[in-house]
Amino acid sequence: LQNFEALMALTNLAGISEQLRSKIIKEKAVPMIEGYMFEEHELIRAAATECMCNMAMSEEVQKLFLAEGTDRLKLVVLYSGEDDPRLRRAAAGTVAMLTSLHPKICQKIPQATTHWLEILQSLLLSENLELQHRGAVIVLxxxxxxxxxxxxxxxxxxFEILTVIAKNEEDEKKRAVAQIAQKSLTKAVEYELIKPNVSAQSE
Incomplete structure (x- = not known):
């Protein structure tokens, strides 16, 4: 329980400012956080992943994920496909943020695990809108x-999943995810991977 509370406190601090994140890094807390990400206890593992999600806003931590020869990216991608919704949300949030900031990380995902497509599709198909949103952002x-x-x-x-999601623009709750899915399809049209009329454009 103490570990859980300590991780929660660190998570809150890491979410406040870059200054505090730098302090956490200087105190060499990142390896400890990473260690807890492997913890068998579900709550601690999820709390550590939430903490890492906030820490990933720091350039120093992003460099750790960009480094060759580590399983950091693999772990958060695999956790994005786990059953525990709290763990999934934190892991997928980390992947969404890292892929937003670094195209190179996008390219590393297929190398991280052979299950990457399956995991992304399961996020997109999730009934949990937060998870679906994270999945849509990663795909985009x-x-x-x-x-x-x-x-x-x-x-x-x-492709089929995005096409279905993109049609949900009328539903207020699902609109944000639908718009992200539509952007992915629009990108595919730009790349000439799909025909414009297939992209479910609602213009």
């Missing part, structure tokens, strides 16, 4: 980062 970031990645996504069931 990957579509934007690299045409080859976009092609892989469009050749998979992701």
């Amino acid at each position: 970031n990957m579509m934007t980062a690299d045409k080859e990645l976009a092609q892989k996504l469009m050749e998979s069931e992701t």
Whole structure:
């Protein structure tokens, strides 16, 4: 319980400012946070991943995810496909943020795990709108980062899933996700991977 509370406190601090994140890094707390991400206890593992999600706003931590020869990215991608919704939300949030900031991380995702497509699709198909939103953001970031990645996504069931999601613009709750899905499809049209009329454009 103490570990959980300490992680929650760190998570809150890490979410406040870059200054506080730098302090946490200087205190060498990042390896400790990473260690707890492997914890068997579900709550602690989720809390550590939430903490990492906030810490990932720091450039220093982003560099750790960009580094070659580590499993950091693999872990958060795999956690994005776990059953525990709290863990999934934190992990997918981390991936969404990292892919927004670094196209190179988008390119590393398929190398991180062979299950990457399956995990992204499960996020997109989630009934939890937060998870679906994170999945849609990750897909859009990957579509934007690299045409080859976009092609892989469009050749998979992701295309059909995005097409369905993009039609939800009338539903206020689902509109934000629908618009992100539409942006991915628009990108695919730009890349000439799909025909314009297939992209479910609502203009």
